[in-house]
Amino acid sequence: MPSPRVFTATEAADFRTVLGHFCSGIVIVTATIGAEPVGMTCQSFSSASLDPPLIMFLPARTSTSYPRIRSNGRFCVNVLDDSQESISQQFAMSGTDKWRGIGWTPGENGAPVLDGALAWMECSLHREYDARDHVITLGMVERLGAADAGEPLLYFRGTYGQFSARR
Ligand SMILES: Cc1cc2nc3c(=O)[nH]c(=O)nc-3n(C[C@H](O)[C@H](O)[C@H](O)COP(=O)(O)O)c2cc1C
Numbered sequence: 001m002p003s004p005r006v007f008t009a010t011e012a013a014d015f016r017t018v019l020g021h022f023c024s025g026i027v028i029v030t031a032t033i034g035a036e037p038v039g040m041t042c043q044s045f046s047s048a049s050l051d052p053p054l055i056m057f058l059p060a061r062t063s064t065s066y067p068r069i070r071s072n073g074r075f076c077v078n079v080l081d082d083s084q085e086s087i088s089q090q091f092a093m094s095g096t097d098k099w100r101g102i103g104w105t106p107g108e109n110g111a112p113v114l115d116g117a118l119a120w121m122e123c124s125l126h127r128e129y130d131a132r133d134h135v136i137t138l139g140m141v142e143r144l145g146a147a148d149a150g151e152p153l154l155y156f157r158g159t160y161g162q163f164s165a166r167r
Contacts, residue, residue, distance in 0.1 A: 023156040026088045028078045029057060030104070030112040031069040037099050037112045040065040041092040043155050044134070045077065053141040055121055058134040064094055066135070070125055075139065076111035079119040080153040085160045087114070088153060108143055119146035 007014035030039040044058035055077060059066035069075050080088055091098050103115035107122040114120070123139030130136075154161045 020157045023154055023161075025152045026080045026155055027057065028080065028087065028091050028114060028117075029059075029065075029069060029075055030078060030114070031072040031075040032106070032110055032112065033068050033072060037104065038065045038068045039091050039098055039112065040069075041088050048138055054126060055123065055139050055141055057137055057139075058131060059137060060134050062133075066137075070128070070137070072111075073125045074109040074111055075123055075125070076107050076109070076113055077121045077123060077139065078112075078114040078117040081116055081118040081147070082151040082153050082162055084114075084116060084153055088155075088160070113145075117147070118150045118152055120144060 007018055009015055024043050025045070027042050027045045028039050029042055030037060032038070040059065040063055042057045042059070046056055048054040048056040057077065059069075087102065090096075090100070090102070104112035105115075107113045107120070109122045109124070111122060113122075121139070121141045122143040123141050126138040126140040128135050128137050151163050154163055
């Protein structure tokens with residue numbers, strides 16, 4: 001085992017390098033503005049509370065999609081399947097046509113549920129907390145579902161990967 005490298009937390013690049021060692025899934029947070037769908041890729045997703053059922057994600061203050069999502073107040077968190085790496089990339093590009101070639105249906109709250117998502121949670125905006133250059137956004141889960149089969153898309157050290165069960 002090589003000895004660990006030590007970084008300084010004040011350097012943004014070092015912070016990113018070390019935090020990139022936390023492996024996660026990827027979600028697309030979606031909503032609609034009138035008839036127009038909006039969405040953004042997020043790694044910063046977690047369950048937050050069981051009772052009541054709350055989830056959280058952290059949009060950057062620079063996001064142009066998040067102010068639109070919050071103005072609607074109802075959104076959907078779509079957990080990406082292993083086959084959806086290109087969707088993760090597509091929804092990470094600000095100012096582009098993120099919905100080109102994307103199949104979706106509106107959930108009961110109107111927010112887009114993406115075709116082929118591994119799981120989804122239809123939410124209403126519960127609360128926001130300041131996290132300096134990001135916002136901690138809590139969503140109240142009102143309806144949710146999951147696919148019977150499939151594997152998650154993973155993200156680790158800036159690269160996509162696959163889940164493999166030990167047994
Ligand atoms: C793998 C991955 C994970 C990301 N996670 C987040 C995140 O947790 N929070 C965030 O604000 N942006 C995250 N981004 C960047 C946003 O997706 C991107 O800045 C956003 O979609 C910009 O578009 P917008 O201006 O339409 O909001 C991530 C991008 C990638 C590729």
